[in-house]
Structures are given as C-alpha cells and as structure tokens.
Amino acid sequence: MAEQDVRKDIINRLRTIKGHIQGIEKMVEENKQCDDILVQIAAIKSSIEKVGMIIVEDHAKSCLFKEQVSPEEAEKVIKSIIKFMK
Incomplete structure (x- = not known):
C-alpha cells in the first residue's frame, strides 16, 4: 500500500474510533x-491494536527495507515494535 494510502486508512480508522468513543460517552451518560x-470498549481496543x-x-517496511540500514x-x-507489543 502506498504511503499516502496508509495514512488515509489510519486517519479513517482513527475517526471511526473517535466516533465509537463518543458513542460510549453517550451510553454512560444515558446509564x-x-x-x-x-x-464497545473491546471493539475500540481491537481497533486501536489494528x-x-x-x-x-x-x-518497519520503510525503515528496515532500505538498502543502507x-x-x-x-x-x-x-525496540519500537517490542514496546508496542507489550
């Protein structure tokens, strides 16, 4: 996937997550x-992981697959990958 496509996909996913969070806020307000x-929280956690x-x-692709790394x-x-996986 091209870098611009990846960025667009991430932004769309984050906007969806933001909408889910607002939905949870409303659910809490409505008891x-x-x-x-x-x-809903589990769905958000899964989306954040994705x-x-x-x-x-x-x-990793952009950094590790360069010729001169x-x-x-x-x-x-x-280290960044390991930190994320914890």
Whole structure:
C-alpha cells in the first residue's frame, strides 16, 4: 500500500474510533448496561491494536527495507515494535 494510502486508512480508522468513543460517552451518560459499554470498549481496543499494527508494519517496511540500514536504525525500529507489543 502506498504511503499516502496508509495514512488515509489510519486517519479513517482513527475517526471511526473517535466516533465509537463518543458513542460510549453517550451510553454512560444515558446509564446504559455495563455489558453493552464493555462490548464497545473491546471493539475500540481491537481497533486501536489494528491501527498500531498498520503503523508498525509501515514503519518497519520503510525503515528496515532500505538498502543502507545501520544497526542502530534497525535496533531502534525493533525496540519500537517490542514496546508496542507489550
């Protein structure tokens, strides 16, 4: 996927997440059932993880697949990936 397409996909996903968060806020204000709220929170968590994975994948591709990657650059990318995965 081209860099611009990746950025557009991420922005669309983040806007969707923002809408879900606003929906949860409304659910709390309306005193909806906890189970329903937790289902929405789980969906948001999954969406955030997906956005993170897209960013990690794009970052790794752009940094690690260059011809001249220094060990320091590679280590920095790997540390970022590990930090995200925790």
